[in-house]
Amino acid sequence: MPELPEVETVRRTLLELVRHKTIQQVTIHWPKMIKEPDDAQVFMRQIVGQTIHDVRRRGKFLLFELTDFVLVSHLRMEGRYGLYKSDQDVDKHTHVIFHFDDYTELRYADVRKFGTMHLFQNGTEETMLPLLQLGVEPFSEQFTVELLQTAYEQSKRTIKTALLDQKTVVGLGNIYVDEALFRAAIQPERLASSITAEEMTVLHRAIIDTLQEAVDAGGSSIKSYVNGQGEMGMFQQSLHVYGRKDQPCHHCGTPIVKTVVGGRGTHFCPLCQH
Known part of the structure; x- marks a missing residue:
């Protein structure tokens, strides 16, 4: 998607x-x-x-x-x-x-x-639906570390599942959640409530940077995506974990693992993310 x-x-x-x-x-x-x-x-x-x-x-x-x-x-x-x-x-x-x-x-x-x-x-x-219950835009001033902390401090969901929920912050899907969590060195199966204030600060920045770099690259053409002019995106060339099952981590060389979190295919490095 x-x-x-x-x-x-x-x-x-x-x-x-x-x-x-x-x-x-x-x-x-x-x-x-x-x-x-x-x-x-x-x-x-x-x-x-x-x-x-x-x-x-x-x-x-x-x-x-x-x-x-x-x-x-x-x-x-x-x-x-x-x-x-x-x-x-x-x-x-x-x-x-x-x-x-x-x-x-x-x-x-x-x-x-x-x-x-x-x-x-x-x-x-x-x-009205479908826009009524949408959360904040990640490039807006309303998207803050405090917003994430408040939304997740008592959550019983994994951080991967929580980030996919469009009622808190919009626009994140499978690709960019996996990539942001890798940049923040956070294991996707951790409970959202377990993320420390320091980790949340890093994650907040990772979300913004990942999305901005992807926008600058025209998005990721994983399957059939092209833009309005029929052109492919290029960010797939910069992916660290998504779609790289069994390939070596760019940072440590450990094979990337693919698992299922909240019913979604999830990629992470078992050494870099904890």
Whole structure:
């Protein structure tokens, strides 16, 4: 699933491609992707004639700011957007097409059909699900060491599971939790409540640095991820533990271990992390 760096990269590339374009028509091949309103026909009627003024990100969600509405889109596992000319062939996995008045089309393709779209009146998107319960952004001033300490001081969950919970801090998924915990030298199966104040300070910085470096590299192309212009990310070349089972740790040479924590595949160095 695309995490914050991948979604941020998609946001930036899409902004260049679709800003100021006006939606003339919408084609929906898989109505189940439209979650709000619950009638795809209403969705189409509401969005026709709307101009895209901005593309924002909230956690792992893309927010298309339209004239009167905000389109909240989640890519899930393998969703992707691309801008095409209207006469180009349409891929069989394309499920939603936004036709613009300049004979281009923003197409949403999703092999697994897990992606979702919600359409809200401007200013109401944060008051309802799926954005309502999201935590703080890791690049914001609200993301502090104290926030993590307060959230986790009585937690009975592992630190890996706690960091994946989007209600505390958003944007972190399997890749970047594993990488941040490695940088902080913290074993992912430790209880979140066992993390000391000193360790939490290091972890806080590791989260920010890991995500920023990944954004700078355009994200990680582990499976099918590409940005809005069809380009791969490059951060996978800098991964220390994720996807490196049995390979030597870059720091100590010990083979990287893969286990399961909270139902998620988890990578760590048994010597460097404790």
